[in-house]
Amino acid sequence: MLVEVDKSFKERLIDFTMYCRERQFMLGPQETRDAFSIAEKGYALDRKLFQYSLKAIYCKRKEHFDRFDEMFQRFWSRYYEEKLEKRKKQIKQLKKEKETATVIFLGTEFKLPKKEVKEHEAKETVGANESIRLRYTDFSKVDVTDKEKLEELAEELFHQMSMRFKRRLENSNRGRIDIRNTIRQGVSKGGLLLDLSYKKKRKEKRKVIFILDVSGSMDTYSYYLLRYVLVLKKYFKSLEFFTFSTHLTHITPMLRQNNELEILKEIGKNVNSWSSGTKIGESLQEFLSDYGSKLLSQKHIVVILSDGLETGSVTELKEAVRTIRRKCKTLVWLNPLKGMDGYQPIQKGIVNVMPHLDAFESAHNLDSLLKLEKLLMDV
Incomplete structure (x- = not known):
């Protein structure tokens, strides 16, 4: 049975796909469609099931498998916690509010105050700009309330830079294509030459x-x-x-x-x-x-x-x-x-x-x- 996935969740899922692509995950339109498909099948209602399903779709290398769980936790944990807390508040406020607007999250309909809907949209916009603001904020002028967010952003940006370092060092050490090793590795993959082997240059770090x-x-x-x-x-x-x-x-x-x-x-x-x-x-x-x-x-x-x-x-x-x-x-x-x-x-x-x-x-x-x-x- 299919469930309706709301627009904000779709946008969040697209953001997560881009988040993974920025970290060298090889993802395209097909993986995005597959992710939407499992969400519509109700897998996203179960956080663990959703995590393992996305992991099967998004991870194509060992280094992806090694990092995925931590990335999922970092990206989605706050989102799920906020949704759970919001559901509890919505149930309490449902009877008190007269002017309401309908919002569907993963197939479940809730009645929200129009004011709250507008505040939620504003919050999403602020969140999108927050990383940019912190990235350009002088370290000595960071507000106490922003320090934890700055720490998380620094960790993520430094990790991205680390991956670029790794890739550039690997590329700088590549010489000519090693035909023999390429064919040898392809044999174990049914004769498909998926990964090219290179003769390494001698270059000091x-x-x-x-x-x-x-x-x-x-x-x-x-x-x-x-x-x-x-x-x-x-x-x-x-x-x-x-x-x-x-x-x-x-x-x-x-x-x-x-x-x-x-x-x-x-x-x-x-x-x-x-x-x-x-x-x-x-x-x-x-x-x-x-x-x-x-x-x-x-x-x-x-x-x-x-x-x-x-x-x-x-x-x-x-x-x-x-x-x-x-x-x-x-x-x-x-x-x-x-x-x-x-x-x-x-x-x-x-x-x-x-x-x-x-x-x-x-x-x-x-x-x-x-x-x-x-x-x-x-x-």
Whole structure:
């Protein structure tokens, strides 16, 4: 028996299909039609049944199966909870409301106040624009009520970037088509040459060093760049990570765990100078004397995150930056202040280091962090 699926649910299902396509799921019109078909058969009334049905339709590779359940949970959980709660409220309000409008959700008819229908439509529109707003909001200006949403958006956008990194690295390592391996793999699939094999090029992974200012004026920005680094660390042959404020801390040994939450806890326990003062030049000189000869080479990109508000010696800062630039391939300075309207690099620290930088970029919101992708891929 078929049930009527309302317009909002269809739109939600289309959004989920696009959500999956953006994450490298190979979906087309046929999969969308199949998804509508199972919804009309009433499968969507049972959340688990709907999840497993979509999984069978949408997943064509092992990596899709591995990720689908988490994606479904993230996308649909709030939707189902809101619908359940709304149904309860609708039953209570049904007798009290005189002016009503009819809405059908998955074949079940409810009488809703016209005012509530309009509020619901407005809420959907606001939700569509919320991600865009958060993506361009300065980290230091995020409202407390938006922090959880920003965390979820950051996780999703960073994961998308991670998949692009993976795909580009795989493509960059591809040589000519390997005919023998392609045929050999096709035999197990009934002779269909579904996946081409390539002769791999010998190409080293990139090497990068991140040095983050975690002083009081920078800790919010440093936290999100730290999250960014944790997502990308597996794509670099060598990734070194340091924090500084009044002194330098080597964070790399703490990144060996796979659990991001545990890594953040470990850093919180060991970085005692987080949110304290700033001595940029002194900290960079400490990096050079303790780690420079061992870590720096012409194969490295060095990324420094700081607002350049030096409280120590500007001359010492200038000499440290000049030395780092001479010993590495590319030196990038990220300054969150650059994202402010009308910003000019007039601080003494920034003025002195600018001639020695290959790139001077912002890092004040999610969008600016995502733009670092090109810089890191070009190393």
